[in-house]
Every structure is written in C-alpha cells, then in structure tokens.
Amino acid sequence: MPRFDLSLPELREYRPQVTEPADFDDFWRRTLAEARRSPTEPRLTRQESPLTQVEVFDLVFPGFGGQPVHAWYLLPAGTTGRLPAMVEYNGYGGGRGLPHERLAWVTAGYAYLFMDTRGQGSVWGSGGDTPDPNGTGPSVPGFMTRGIESPHDHYYRRVYTDAVRAIDAIRTLDRVDPARVAVCGGSQGGGIALAAAGLTDGLAGVLPEVPFLCHFERAVGMTDEDPYQEIVRYLSVHRNRTEQTFRTLSYLDGVNFAARATAPALFSVGLLDPVCPPSTVFAAFNRYGGDAEIEVYPFNQHEGGGGHHWVRQAAWLEHVLS
Amino acid sequence: MPRFDLSLPELREYRPQVTEPADFDDFWRRTLAEARRSPTEPRLTRQESPLTQVEVFDLVFPGFGGQPVHAWYLLPAGTTGRLPAMVEYNGYGGGRGLPHERLAWVTAGYAYLFMDTRGQGSVWGSGGDTPDPNGTGPSVPGFMTRGIESPHDHYYRRVYTDAVRAIDAIRTLDRVDPARVAVCGGSQGGGIALAAAGLTDGLAGVLPEVPFLCHFERAVGMTDEDPYQEIVRYLSVHRNRTEQTFRTLSYLDGVNFAARATAPALFSVGLLDPVCPPSTVFAAFNRYGGDAEIEVYPFNQHEGGGGHHWVRQAAWLEHVLS
C-alpha cells in the first residue's frame, strides 16, 4: 500500500469532529450496571501444560448479560504475592488460541489475562472457546453489522462490556495488584482497549496498537479493506440506513472512549496501514483524555511495530508502574 | 475457471457414497414437528407498489421455532380462483429485496412466494427483512459454520425448516391450489429447494439450479470458493473438529434430501462452476428419488443457464402441471 492518508505533520494536528450521542455516558452506565448484576468473581481451572515456567489457568468470567467468557490466565512460576497485571484483547477473527502462544508479558513478570472475543476465533490462529449467544438481523458476514440496527443490539456493546468485566474479574484475584492493571491489544484489540480505558477507572496503563474501531465516519469508505469495508457492503445494500447505521456506531467509536480515558497511554500507528488508516488512529490519539504518547512506524502497514513495539511497550510500562 | 472436475460421461455415472446418519429421518421429523406447533397461517399485508399488473403482499409466516419469516407474495392482477404456485429460495447472501425484482413467475400466471433467508440479505441486492435470533459459537464470517458444533444448533436446520414452513403457509391461502405447488432456487436456493423436496409431500415440481449444499465431503476442500471455503477456514483453525463438523453437515446434505424426494425435478449444472462443482450437483441428481432431468451448460460457471434456463423451466413446469 502506498502512502494514501494525511502527512505526519497533518496527522499530528488532526482533530476532526466526531459524532457523540447525548446519552453516550448514560447508555454505557446502564449497560455496565446491568452486567455487574452478575457476580464478578471468575472461575479458575488449572490447565495441564508443557510450560514448566508458567502456571496456566482457564479463567471464565461473566461478561455481557452474565454470559460466560473464556480467557487464559497465566502466572510466572515461582513467584508469590500480588503482581502487576496485563489484560490483552485480541485482533479481529482470532480466538484465545492456546496458552503457549502469548508468553511475553508473563515471562516479563506480569499476571496475564488474554480474553476470548465472543463468537470469534475461527478465521486464524488456534481457535476460540466463547460463543456469542445473541442473534442478529440481516448482516454482512463478519461482526461489524451484527445488530447494527441499534446500539442496544450491536455486537460490540457486548464485547466492550466483556472487556470491562475482564478487568473487574482480574482485580478480584489474590495474585493481582488491582491498582496496577494495564490493558493492551492490537487492531480490534486496540479498539477494545480504548473502550475499556474509557469505561474503567484506575487503570495503570493503556497500550492500543494500530487501533481499529475509531472514527467510523471517516474510516467507512476511506479504505476498502475489511473489517471497515463490511459496513460499506451493508450500506451498499441497505441504501436507506446510512443515518441509523452511523448513529449506532457513534456509541461504539473509540474516539469517544479516548476522550473519556484518563490512564497514561502508549499508542502505535503504521503510516501505510490500509486497515486502520493513520488518520483514524490519530483522531483517537489526539482526543485522548490522559497523558499519551504515540510511536509512529512510517513504513509499516497493519503489522505496525511488531516485536519492536513490544520492547517499547515493556519499557514504557515498567516506567509507568515505577 | 478452466475445466477442473470429472468429464460429462463420468459425471453422469457419479454415485459416491455420502454419509447418512442413522437418525436422519428422526432428526428432521422431530424438528418439523416442533416447528409445526406454531400456527401455520401467514399474515398478509398488501403493499403499495407501482406494479399495476401484480398484486403485492408482505407475507409473514412462522418459521423455525415459530420465529417470523418474511416473504413477498405476488399474484397476477386480474386473475381469480386457485392458481398453481411457485415458492423460490434465494442465493447466498441475498435477501428478498423488493417486489418488482422477480416478476417472471407471477407474469407467467403463478402465485409466487419469494422467501427471505433469515439473517441474510446484506451482501448483494436490495436487502432482507428477517433476523436470525439465534446466536452461535465461534464461527467463520458467513453462515456455514454458525452452530457447526451440532446439527441441532446449525443455521441450516433453521433455514430448511423455514423452507418447509413456507410451503405449509402458501398451501393455506385461498388463491393457491395446494396440489400444484412447486419449489425452485439457484445455488443456496437450489440446495434449500432440495431440502424442501426431501421434507415435504406432494410437491408438483422441484427446480434446483446449480444447487449448493450438496456432497460436503467432496465439496469442502475441492474448491476454494466461498461458501464451501468457509468450512475449510473453520477446519484450518479448529484442527481437531473434522469428524464433528462433517457429522453435523451430514444432517444437512442435499444428497440425502434428494434421495428422499419424490416429486418430478429439473436440475441445472454449469460444467465450469467453481462454486458448486458439477460433481457435487450430479451426486445429488444421480441420487434423486423422483423423476429427474438435468440441463447441462458446458461453458458456464456458477451463473448456469441464466435466462435461458428459466425458459426451459417454464416449459417443463407447464408440461408437468398439465
């Protein structure tokens, strides 16, 4: 993909107007209140594993509607006491996979929770284990338009709620220091992390990589890559639902969550990224409510900073937590 | 797509062994019995339309689980009495769209019902109006793997039930001669028509065009085109669910429905069709339980016989009904 978006100096100043519904906060307050009626404490089951240096648990917590959501919960073997914790959300289409596939944070000494994304986990990787028991109106294959007729029914209302409840859950565990919980994720995981950051108090850090789910009004139609393109396809058929659709999406826009977040944050962006165009990432970054830095990868597409960025994240988080 | 499947003489003799579960009939008997607990009679609402030669109705009937399913119901204006009827099922991803988009059968003098496919109708065309209120486990974007863990939960259990109930519904109408109801459809619609033919008594004719949903054990992995490829993607992630997956699909295989059908049938097939490979179509045709003919289009892909085939169908059906 050649350069196609604003220049870096323009991106640094890019502060577009993004629709925010008047009842945004109310909508989410009620959504979370309803979810929190279910008990918070997760169910932990120790897993057999060849990983001698790590303790592995299947963790099940009550997400949206109290529905069970799976996660892997990993602890560095041979440690004791409360640890700082990292909660990670996954990219689009992937599931939590297998416990040995994401070892960097636990090997760096963190309690680590990797959340399944409901209904996903069948497109790449090693699979997911969490159903999405809610149906949908006519929708484009994928998750972007499930329940698109209303914010109340939209798929990401459920996922964002799961994300908040994952933090609630990990904070109840006796090996986790609830004041030192950070969230991270790439692409969809980055968008979910932003939502969690806007909906949760007291996070120690927020680390969205090349975040998806930001500034829909620009993103939809600006790129022809999935998943944003799923919405274009929907609107190309449902030609009279443009207004309704963007109204629903305004309740889910990472820009609006970023404006409400207060924890320190480290973003990343690829300037050639056709999946999550840089201007949509900067739209969220430039509105972020807390202290925030962004690492710019000028010749990367959606892979962003890759392993290089994790090294940057680990150093940044160590600094933030110290 | 160049020629890639068996030669025509081989296709004419192709009678593969296709898995049929022992409780196939029982499974479907119970499924339909449960659905038929809802009242059969549809709700008809006359639609405003610029079509002066056709009467247009929104028809809503109780499908799987009694859930409401939309259809268009068209009658030739200026006619009276009971008419022969055609029930049509749609191709993958499309919805019932708008009433003026499918006028051939009604203009030829048939009462015509065009069924929405639940949850579909957002990929091409003019949209659909019927939700699928049932959720799913981890699945590949699309409909092939929704509920794939079990035949009981699979999406097409619901759709096939809708299809049978659409026939039930149209037979209750006073403008329809219940003894002269035929079913048709292309691709997914052809597969659904086969299922309806295997599950319904007394149909006057069955007209599957380039039918999909036939002989999964060969189709999955033989072509890399969607929708069969959705199942390949699922199995490429859920590497240990091959047996379970094909067990579920065996309850949904058009070959097994074809073997139970008794009404006269007219199939079509495109010998260069990469979406529904000709051998999978012949697998169903060669097992068809009633009298059956097949029109072979040697240089067509999935578009099959197009308008030429409709002319053939209209003549064939007129002959069958006479």
Added chain:
Amino acid sequence: MPRFDLSLPELREYRPQVTEPADFDDFWRRTLAEARRSPTEPRLTRQESPLTQVEVFDLVFPGFGGQPVHAWYLLPAGTTGRLPAMVEYNGYGGGRGLPHERLAWVTAGYAYLFMDTRGQGSVWGSGGDTPDPNGTGPSVPGFMTRGIESPHDHYYRRVYTDAVRAIDAIRTLDRVDPARVAVCGGSQGGGIALAAAGLTDGLAGVLPEVPFLCHFERAVGMTDEDPYQEIVRYLSVHRNRTEQTFRTLSYLDGVNFAARATAPALFSVGLLDPVCPPSTVFAAFNRYGGDAEIEVYPFNQHEGGGGHHWVRQAAWLEHVLS
C-alpha cells in the same frame, strides 16, 4: 473501491469546461437526417412466451444507415388504448437477452421497448441479436475505439442514431402515446439515454443511472476500469493520436448532449463508482438543460441504487407524467 473522487459538496459545484466542437449540432443534424431517409415504421412479430400477463413482440426498426436493429416490445396484457412508454438502453456488453428478463416497467403499466446494442450482447446475460455491419481501423478489443479515427466512423455515432430511431419507431405504434415516451438506462444505457435526450424533442422524461460516456477528458486516465480504460490502452499504443482521439470523443460526450436536453430528468450516481466516476456524472448533471434531480448513493459503486432506484424512478415518472 475507497472514496477517490471529489467530495459531495465539490461534486454539486463541479462544472468543468468540456470541449464542444463548433459543428457538433450540424454533425448530428446531418447524421439523423441521413438515418431518417429510411422508413421509420418498425416490423413487429408476436413471440410465443410463457408470460401470460404480457404481450411480447420482436420489434425490428431501421437504425443507423437503415440497418435493422432488434428490440423487445412488451405490452401489459389486458390493456387497451395508448399507453405511456419507456425506451431502455442497455449496459456495456449486454444484449437484449430474453423477454422475461426485464418486466418491471411493463408490469407497472408501460409499453416497454428494450433496444439491442449493435454488435454487443456476448459478454454477459442471454445474448443479443443485432450485428454491427461496419468495420473498423486498428482498435482495442471492445467498442470504445471502433472507428476512433473520426467521429464519422465511430461506433457510438451508429448507436446514438439507433437510439433516436428507436424513439421515432415506438412513436409510430398505435398502443403508444407519442407525447409520453421516456428513456432510461444504466451505465452505457444512461449515456445513450443522455444522447437520445439531447437529440430528440418532446421526451416526457430522461432517467440516466450512473451514466457512462460523459466527460471523456477527465474520465480517460482517471479510472483504470473498463470501458474508459480501453481508450487509455489505445492511446498508450497510438501515442501520437491523443488530440485526434479526444476530438472524435467530443462529438460523443454526454456532457454536450446533456446541455441540449430539455425534458425533465432523474439521474443517479454512486459515490464509490470506479467505472463511471461521480465527477463525470455530475459534469453532465450540472450541465443538464432541463429540470433535473440526482439521487446520490454514497456507499455504492457501479451498481448504484439498484432496485431501490427503480422504485424512486417509478414514483418520479408517475409524478412527471401526471
């Protein structure tokens, strides 16, 4: 295709300078005069058809050079007297196909003529029946550069003349009200409709959808999609014929015909259309000589408004004719 052209506010103001040859009107006056030396009255042959609600005729009229051009002519069965009429021109590569394939206008009560495009009808659909007996100099496969050396020899001189003569022909029929003839078409058909509108008096309505053949000087090289790209390919070989080529095209440019049209018009445009870029459509719309409206489909490509737009057209035309 992501957004690539001007923004909607810019499109609404887009009024580019388009080359118009000094003898444009003279060229076409002489062309039509020559064609009209042949007798106008068409030859009608009733067709056998399964369509009981429609009367079907093969209509042959003398087009350019008096050469025979085929059309389908449909009447709503059971009607009498003079009807309003719709003349439709086809998209690129298609033929008139089979009579049952385009039933909406006749079912809405119009006398309907669907014109074959000479030499076309072999790329998609069910075929065409009209040859183009004129040869060509070296040309790119396709129709855009047949006779490109001179407006006198260009293929579309013949097609546009056919289009005007189709209107002449239908106006002679006793079931048609010559004062209530409208023209429509999508893509190439929309471009031909514009030409017909600029060359014919007294049309009741003009309905170009996503029209092709407009503002060549911008379109050629702005998109790499066929058919405009055929001209790019030609010029990439005949490197010294740029001026001559655009001179020829200026006699065929829909913008110049739009400026001469006076009948009320309803356009459509897809803002993501890579085949007929929106600015080329607005270039014609903004120059249109009569009352004109345009329906904008913001998330559609070349499929434009599809069935939704036909509903819009039917209501608009009913209003215009009333």
Added chain:
Amino acid sequence: MPRFDLSLPELREYRPQVTEPADFDDFWRRTLAEARRSPTEPRLTRQESPLTQVEVFDLVFPGFGGQPVHAWYLLPAGTTGRLPAMVEYNGYGGGRGLPHERLAWVTAGYAYLFMDTRGQGSVWGSGGDTPDPNGTGPSVPGFMTRGIESPHDHYYRRVYTDAVRAIDAIRTLDRVDPARVAVCGGSQGGGIALAAAGLTDGLAGVLPEVPFLCHFERAVGMTDEDPYQEIVRYLSVHRNRTEQTFRTLSYLDGVNFAARATAPALFSVGLLDPVCPPSTVFAAFNRYGGDAEIEVYPFNQHEGGGGHHWVRQAAWLEHVLS
C-alpha cells in the same frame, strides 16, 4: 502457472481426433481463388529511417477481398540480387509497429516482410495501420468471435487469406527468391503461419512458435486465459450455439492446416504455457504433414524460447536452405 497439461512423454504421443469438415479444402480453395482475383503485385514506398544498414519500405498488398494490407518490407543495405525471404505474422493484439523493432532476420541477411494483422495493433507495441472493413454480429471484445456464426464471415478467414496473399506478394519482388520463402510467427503468428503452410505450396520453411489457434475443441475451456477464453465467454452467453461455433472453428483449426503442410517445420512449445497449452501445440505438431522438429522449453510459459529460440531458428533455417 504450475504444470497442468499432459506429461512430455504423453504429449509426444498425443494424436487426438480433431473435427475436419468435409468441404474444408473446397472452402479454402474458393476463398483463395476469390482473393486472387485482385492483382497480386504490392505497392512499395521507401521510408525515411535512421537505419543506415537497412532499406525500409512500406509494402501494401491486396489481402482478403482485395482489401489493402500493410507490411514492413526490409532489405539488408548493400546487398544485391535475390535473397531468401522471411514472412512473419504477429501475435494477438499487436500491429506491425515501427520498422526498427524487428531487425534480426534482415540483419541475418534475409528479405523480411512483417505483416499487419487487420484491425489489430492497439493493445501493445507501437500500433498498426490496417483496418478490418468487415463488421460482425454480436461478439465478445476481441477478434475470436467476430463473425463466429459462419466460417464464411469469421475474422480469421480474412486473416489467413491475407497471410497467403502476403506470400504471393513477396514472391513477385525482384529482390526475393520465390523458392526460398519461409514463414514464422509466435502465438497467433504461429497459428497464422500454420494456416499459410497448409494453404501455400513451395515454402522453404515453417517456424511456428508456441502456436495459437490449434485444437479448439480441447483448448476452449481447458485454459481460462485469453484469447481462447473469448470463445468460452461467447458460449457462456450464447448457450445454444456450441455446435455452430465449433463447426465454424473447425474451418480455422491449425491442426487441419498442419495436416496439409509439406514444407519442413520447426515448432516450439512451453510446457507451462497457459495461453496455448502444450497439448494443443503437440496436436498440430504430431499431425504435421512435412518433416518437423519441435523445441521443448520445460519451464517456460507463453514466452517460449525467446531469444534462445531465434538462434535455434536461424541455424535451422540456414541448414534447411543450404
């Protein structure tokens, strides 16, 4: 393109049955007789050129129907007397271009004629100068289906006649030894060379490279590459013209011409060639009526032997002529 056709041992034995119409010879005898009613002698016009070592002429000869066909005619400067001559036919879509573009044969001491292919010359290269004044019925963009309804009207009837008449013409020139005229060409040019070889007496050599236009019954549908695919597209629309189409093509099949040829021949073939599959080349080679060799390029696609093969050709021809 991976290997997709028969193995080399199978190719060497591949002798399929190819349809040959009973009046094949009569058809061509009459065609040529009619063409030869025009005077044979070409019109030569010396061209200004920077090429000091070569004399350049525009040569115009009467082809099919006596219609003028252009060619470049080159002589090695500083030579005198009668020279052996090479007549070359071009690949699909190209024109004769410019005189300096094909210098190898003249630089090797041959009188060289490079024939324009009527109507072609606008897809690649530097252009063509010869129109095809004959029109066509509905056809697929390209040249394969122009006049496909009948061998009498087919485009290649005209081209093959041009090819024979080019040989007639060059044999009249005083710098050419009429007993030492060879023909060559790649792809379409190779197919034309085969036709010329089957229709002309006394050629000194025939050098078809990766010839096209051979064994249509296998080629059409076996590859999805143009130009054979043009015929598939045609038949996918004109679903009821399969028999008629292949009847027309049987009059034009290089296999039937090969069987009639008597001059010594050197073929070439690329075993990975998806445009002219190797089995279609061997079908002609194995039926060739004279002495014939074939150079096999196992890892080449349609580019065949390239410059390496010209070296082989030059040595072979020198040997044949000596």
Added chain:
Amino acid sequence: MPRFDLSLPELREYRPQVTEPADFDDFWRRTLAEARRSPTEPRLTRQESPLTQVEVFDLVFPGFGGQPVHAWYLLPAGTTGRLPAMVEYNGYGGGRGLPHERLAWVTAGYAYLFMDTRGQGSVWGSGGDTPDPNGTGPSVPGFMTRGIESPHDHYYRRVYTDAVRAIDAIRTLDRVDPARVAVCGGSQGGGIALAAAGLTDGLAGVLPEVPFLCHFERAVGMTDEDPYQEIVRYLSVHRNRTEQTFRTLSYLDGVNFAARATAPALFSVGLLDPVCPPSTVFAAFNRYGGDAEIEVYPFNQHEGGGGHHWVRQAAWLEHVLS
C-alpha cells in the same frame, strides 16, 4: 488452495526416485571438515531484557567458512545444571528477530537456540543480524538460485553448514546436555532441520514442520508459489541450464538428508499446502532413516498445525527424551 496433490492413501505410499549424486556424502564430509577447522566454541553476550523469567544471550558461532552467525540463546531463569536443548531454524525470509518472540520452548524448560539464517531477515518479522559475505552469479531475487551454477557455491551449502555448526556450538555449553539436543523448524526451517539431521550424529529428536527444500524434481514446476518458483523463473531465463541446476539441487535435497538421518522424528504436513506440496513432504518422510511419525492436517495450507502442533511436539519430545 483446493486439493491439488495426491490423496492421503497415495501420499502414504509415495516413494519416488530422487537423484542422489555419487559423491553426496563425500561432498558434505569435506564441507563440514573444512568448516570445523574454525574453533567451535560460541561467543555469549548477556542481553538486557524485560524478560525476568528468562536469561537472554546473543550467541555468535562460527558457521560456514568460520563466518560469524548470530543466534538467540535462552535459558529458563532459576534453573541450574544441564538442560535438554532445542535448536530452531527459521522460515524463508525471516531473521532471528527479538528474544521475546519465541518463548515456548524455553518456557517449557529447554535451553533454546534460534539461529539466524545468513543474509535473510528483511522480509517479515523483526530483522536479522547475520550477513552472507559470499557473492553470486546472475540470480533470481531471493536465495534459491544464489550460486546455483555449482553445489560448491550454492547458498544452502553455507546455510546447512551453519545449521550443523550451531549444534556443534550448543553442545559445548555447560548448561546444555549434549546428548539431549533436538532440532526443529517450519518450512525452510524444516528443510534445514532435515539437513542437520542427515549430517549430525546423536540428535535426540528432529521435528520438521511442513518442510521445504525436499524433492526438487517434483516441486519445481508443480507449484507456482515462491520460493520453489524462484527456480522456475531462473530456468525460464537460463533455458539451457536445466540439467546443471538440478544437479546442484540434488546435493541439497531434503530427501537425501532424510535417508541418512537416524534420530527419531516428528513431521507435519498440510494437505492443501501450495508452498510445500504434501507429496514433497511425504517424499522425505517416507525415506526417513530413523523412527518417524507424521501429523497430517487435512484442511491446512502452509500454516500447517500452528499452535496445535507445538503442543503435539512438546508431548512427543518429552516422551522421546524420557
């Protein structure tokens, strides 16, 4: 990619004849003897890292020609004494990247060495650090044809030697049990592992996943995917070097190394793998000299078993080592 190779039953019996040069063993004996003239002991440099549970070292060992080759060497923190060790080779185009990117084996309690592939490490991932100081004759971009004129100069002669020397090096370390060293790798890494297995005594296990570099005579031309296709491209230009090229490759063929291996092995294969076709993998597996198992992934392409296969590997290796 649809199924394109032999069926699974055929694959299990597939034992093709593969060229083996008479001096194969001599060639490699001399190559390794020459390399072993350099001192074996690696240079270890402890790396700063956020990974508290792992000790990280940059390890540099003398590879082919004594040239320095980089690797990461990881030890589970908090362990003492000699550990079993895993040596991993990388896939095509990747470098050793960063230490935190491959943590599974060390977290499972193994000393772990991940070798850089000389000159690679710039196409995907986080980079490599090892140059290839040797030049090349004319070659196709990539590594397959560097030095293809002779086995002596070929790139993989150097890489395979590096691979053997990596094992030599790790066996000298005081935290490694030299009798319990295994090798693994996917794709190119699997091919290198096979070479190492054929050239090294006393390995505890060999774990090639979807191995590349096997049965060149079938693979080259059977798939059009890189890297095998690099060789096709080379031969399509150097049309007269087929014999020489395959002679060089015969010294590098994984089938010939497999026949010489004696350590227990666990292979994997994807039956839809277009990069390393299953028959080429089975060609090596069926010739393997030691005990060998193969895990078949029927619906996977080149990703093979992914994380699922690592779980299988870890269990298998634990069993083998116990």
Added chain:
Amino acid sequence: MPRFDLSLPELREYRPQVTEPADFDDFWRRTLAEARRSPTEPRLTRQESPLTQVEVFDLVFPGFGGQPVHAWYLLPAGTTGRLPAMVEYNGYGGGRGLPHERLAWVTAGYAYLFMDTRGQGSVWGSGGDTPDPNGTGPSVPGFMTRGIESPHDHYYRRVYTDAVRAIDAIRTLDRVDPARVAVCGGSQGGGIALAAAGLTDGLAGVLPEVPFLCHFERAVGMTDEDPYQEIVRYLSVHRNRTEQTFRTLSYLDGVNFAARATAPALFSVGLLDPVCPPSTVFAAFNRYGGDAEIEVYPFNQHEGGGGHHWVRQAAWLEHVLS
C-alpha cells in the same frame, strides 16, 4: 494505473529538496579512482552469429574492484573508421541476453555496447553472464537493499562504477570516436545512465527513459511497485534504520547525479507510470545540469514511449552529433 501523481503543469515546476551528502563528490572521486587502478582496456572476443550485417563481440572490461563485467559490442558490418558510439544500460532484472536482441542502434550506424548488470539477468529475457562477487547483510530479495547499511557496500556503488568504466573501456577502442559517445537506458538503465552522466566528462548525449533510482525520499512509499517497494519492505522490518537507509541512498540518487551532468540530454516519462512515478523523473529532469528535453507520454505507464521514443531519440542524437 489511473493518474496518481502531480499534474503536468505541477510536474514541470517540481523542484523538491533532495538530500545531498557533503562528501558526495569525494565519495565518488575516491570510488572511481580506486576502480581505475585496474587496466582499462577491454578484452574483445569475436562471436559466431547468424547476423551477417553486424560484427559481434563479447567485450569484457574491468568494472568495480577490477571485477570482470561482460557486454555485447556490435559494429555495423562493412563500415570502417571511428564511429559514434552508444552505451546502453539495462532494466532491472535483465541481463545482456543475446546479441541479436538489440539491433536498432548498430543498424543506425553506431558502435554499440550493451552492458550486463552484475548479478542480474535471471528474471526476464535471455540471461546474463556477470556475477556480483560481493556478499550482503540481511537484505530483501532483489538488489535494492544489498549492502544498504552503508554507501560503501551498496550494490549500486558497484554498478555505477561499472557503468563509468564501460565508457572508459569503449573509448579505448579503435573503431570508436571517444568524443561521440552517448549513454542510454530505460528504467534502471536510465538511472544508471544518469549516474554515468554525472560521473563522466565529455559525453555527447544522455538519453534516460523513464529513469528509476531518482528521488528516493519521495519514491519510497509513494508507489507500492517493485523495485522501490523493496526498500519499503526492508524498512518495515528494520524499523529503526530509516535514517541510515536514506543516508545510503542519498549517495546513489539520480537527482544528485543529474545536477552534476553537463552533456545534452533527452528524457522520457510516462504520466501513468506506477514504477517510476513522474514526479521522481521530473525531480531529476528539472535539476539536470546540461541542456535537457523531456518527452511526455500522457497515457503510458512504465513502458513509456516504446518504439516511438527510439525514433525520437535517433533523430535527437543525430541532431546533437551533427
């Protein structure tokens, strides 16, 4: 490729700032001085050839580091005395091929030298004969990033030196007039010609067609076509080497060489060229130090003016030399 770069009026004024290292001249002075320590006189070997009108020689001259570089050297047969000479450099991936493949300049009366590009000659055409004996650090397949860590080690330092030494060599020959030597080439060959023009005194003419290797800071990331994209790929992996990489490239940038050139020049450019975007060509043209013209091909991509441009070049050069 649609239009994507600046408009022609903008291009004519485009004079960007391009990084030029302070020691640019010193770097090249030392590089050439070192190369010129080897004897200049080439080794000539007459080749057997079917080309009777041309004398063919294999010419080997000492290039970078005195390493042997091959070229074809052609003379018009039957001439005597000193001739003007043309030195041509090749496009990316090609080799010198075979002597009969480039005959235009020699046929126009020039002594002609066609230089092999070291290490290239295996991607298209008929092959190359010159190795590149220098190794490389981790690099992307291709030549752009070989030795990218430093200008001293970069591949094009060697190639540009070869290019200068080719001119040195041909000037020693007794059939060449050393005051009438011109250089030409397309794409990579055009970039090399610019380098030669900036590094050589007394050239009679410089003819770069659609030159590559110009204005890297804009080109890298502006197009996603190879070869510029090779550098994007490299930087997408080596995320921390952007500065170092562009520093190396600044020693190789055609813009910097153009500024130093003094011989008259004729450029060409294709306005739709996605490989060498027009603005990068104009960046060099607008900085050219001598008299310069540019031929603009508005509808061409990277093929530029093709044979038409050669005619233009021949006339221009004749004029310049007269």
